[in-house]
Amino acid sequence: MTIFRFALKRVFGNTTNLIFLTIFPIACIFLPKGEGWPFLPYGYQYFGILILFIGIRLATIILEDRGKGVVKRLAVAPVSHFQYLSQNLLAYSVILILQCAIVVYGGILFGQELYQPSRLFLLFVSFCFASLAIALAWISFYRRKDTSFLLYMSLIFLIVVLGGLIIPIEIFPDLLKRIAVIFPTYWLAEGLNWIVFGENILDFLLINSVLWLYTIVCIIIGSTRKIY
């Protein structure tokens, strides 16, 4: 687990990262509740966007490795690509899961009304994995860190709006409502709605399984070893 430990140290060694990874989630706890929509406090509605950003921020570390030739050196070291990738991803997901825990359980302590906190936590964890996998798949198409990051930012904006995380999906025209289903953010928004109003546990399982399917697809696409 050397790579795992190193990945954790590396993420927290950078001050910008540290602020990015701790201040923002904590800030999410204190955002107020909206009137009418969203049904959960703003911080929880928008935490999905933050997860997407953190996902790409962490995944670009792998891209950096590729650019610096670390992957090339690993190819001749007695470490398999699978070990490298899995331990890195494990470290990143541990960080993301910790943040979810901070946000959800910090919210309870602060006194936010979260309806079903443990299920909300589960939903966020599922979305974390999806976000990490999508970021991984995204960076597999790029060589340069900056290009991939900038383009992903615009992509995040697009899928967040079209997925119904910032604007309620009900006000969309019918066609856009159908298209929204393609985006994982739609399923997160659905899940958030279910936390407030949901009754049938099968719906919640469906939402989580879709997020997991997205994770699997993107991991398969993103796990190719690219050596430049």
Added chain:
Amino acid sequence: MKQKEPMLFINGWRFLTIGFLIHLWIIGESTNGSFILILLLLIVTSLRWRFALPIWFVLVDVFICFLFTPHTNISYYALALPIFELALKGKWLLSLLIFISLFFAQAASSLLFWFYLQTFFFGVFSFISLKNQVVYRQEADEQRKARYELERMKIDLLEANQSASHQAKLMERNRIASELHDHLGHDLTGASLALQAYEYIQDSREAEKLLQEVKNRLKRSTKNLRDTVHNMTPTTWMGIESLENIAHYFQQLDINLQKSGDMQAVSAHQWGLLEACLKEALTNVARHSNATIVEVDLQVTESIVRLLIQDNGSVEKNSHTGSGLRSLQIRSRSMGGSLSINRKNGFLLVCVIPLEKGG
């Protein structure tokens, strides 16, 4: 990169089909649950993109589609994926078997039939192009192997040629030594002995006779020496003379030949290469260039011999190196030297060969 081309289009088709299914889902009336069908197929497709899956993995596709048939019509369209995969592996009859599902599809089964059919055709086409690719690659490998063998043989032959010329030189030295020994040696030794004896002889008549004998011997050996040298002098042009000869008899161009250094240091097989270079360069100039003046500069230093040929032509018609120059390059490399060509300002050929120490 080129070898991946058919696979690129095959994978492109797979993902396009997924896109088509998503489109069907968007314009259709299906529930959110049936979107899982598309995601599952997307997983299988990306697995196929990453890994070479065995043929039985098609069953997974069929099973997924079968599972969703009660819920959505899209699963009938999705059956195109297994049809394609089976056709891609050459199992055409099996892929036609899936056409049976047409009888169960409620809506638009005629459209579905044409969709299946063109999927089948593209699958067969991909199968054939992949197969052809393997054949072409094998052929290319064989040809490359044959070419490498030929080149190696060429280098071996050139090396053999070099060693043969070296042997010939040694034998020739031996012959000269024995010739000098046989014809000149005896007479000169005799004359020398007679001269020594001459100092001790008192009788003048006897001395006169001995002196006459010495004169005769010296005369004979001088004649022998002349004959030997004459016999050994080759009638063909050799060395620098042959280069001068080539330059002299090349009428079309104005050739300016300059030389410096000790021409004796260059051995016979090296002269052969220099001669071939000059001939090839002059022929090329006459054939392809509009040049009028050719500068030829031969420099022999202690360790190398350098031949420089430069013309004043301006036509850059023949930009690739022809087989003649290429073979000269190989020959010069086999002698440990190099031959470089530059076409920037007229044609410039520089051939450098290292000299053998203690020839």
